[in-house]
Amino acid sequence: xxxxxxxxxxxxxxxxxxxxxxxxxxxxxxxxxxxxxxxxxxxxxxxxxxxxxxxxxxxxxxxxxxxxxxxxxxxxxxxxxxxxxxxxxxxxxxxxxxxxxxxxxxxxxxxxxxxxxxxxxxxx
Amino acid sequence: xxxxxxxxxxxxxxxxxxxxxxxxxxxxxxxxxxxxxxxxxxxxxxxxxxxxxxxxxxxxxxxxxxxxxxxxxxxxxxxxxxxxxxxxxxxxxxxxxxxxxxxxxxxxxxxxxxxxxxxxxxxx
Numbered sequence: 001x002x003x004x005x006x007x008x009x010x011x012x013x014x015x016x017x018x019x020x021x022x023x024x025x026x027x028x029x030x031x032x033x034x035x036x037x038x039x040x041x042x043x044x045x046x047x048x049x050x051x052x053x054x055x056x057x058x059x060x061x062x063x064x065x066x067x068x069x070x071x072x073x074x075x076x077x078x079x080x081x082x083x084x085x086x087x088x089x090x091x092x093x094x095x096x097x098x099x100x101x102x103x104x105x106x107x108x109x110x111x112x113x114x115x116x117x118x119x120x121x122x123x124x
Numbered sequence: 125x126x127x128x129x130x131x132x133x134x135x136x137x138x139x140x141x142x143x144x145x146x147x148x149x150x151x152x153x154x155x156x157x158x159x160x161x162x163x164x165x166x167x168x169x170x171x172x173x174x175x176x177x178x179x180x181x182x183x184x185x186x187x188x189x190x191x192x193x194x195x196x197x198x199x200x201x202x203x204x205x206x207x208x209x210x211x212x213x214x215x216x217x218x219x220x221x222x223x224x225x226x227x228x229x230x231x232x233x234x235x236x237x238x239x240x241x242x243x244x245x246x247x248x
Contacts, residue, residue, distance in 0.1 A: 115203035
């Protein structure tokens with residue numbers, strides 16, 4: 001299993017990938033058959049191609065992630081709260097999100113879940 | 125399904141139950157066959173009796189919950205970050221946790237998951 005330090009590093013690499021709008025850096029964190037359910041309750045994106053398409057689109061909105069508080073790290077997972085800041089037309093918008101990454105033994109993310117809803121949208 | 129306001133209220137009722145060390149108030153939030161996996165990766169407590177035993181024990185440590193940031197609320201879930209503060213012998217201790225509540229149609233919690241690990245323990 002990945003160490004707590006490796007899982008924490010993966011979360012920071014994910015935040016950095018958005019900072020640089022580098023979708024391949026995000027895709028590289030996921031296993032080939034990983035699933036991304038974002039937000040929870042919508043059909044998961046499964047596999048590298050679907051995940052690449054999702055992050056290319058997401059980063060195309062200019063979204064940047066700002067961690068809120070410590071990353072929670074257990075035996076094979078990391079959970080973290082953050083605020084997304086992005087441009088919606090002329091306006092700045094925010095979304096408060098909690099993500100959970102579950103890792104496989106290789107250290108890649110096999111399952112990602114993003115928790116947020118309409119009540120979590122705001123104006124920057 | 126419960127409304128976002130009802131799910132948010134359930135989270136605040138949970139925090140208040142710890143503030144008052146009122147384990148029955150916490151138990152009342154859960155469905156009869158609910159599961160509580162706290163922390164994620166340990167055997168779930170399933171059903172009212174096991175959940176009551178768990179919260180009676182937890183609240184007996186003097187644990188109090190302090191929300192960190194907004195509650196994330198989706199169609200049938202609430203996710204929230206908080207810090208637990210409790211006494212460990214003479215010392216004050218803290219644990220940073222993220223909980224996910226999944227609700228059933230009645231508005232009761234059917235599944236609770238608590239994300240934290242050894243890296244999330246600290247001294248107050």
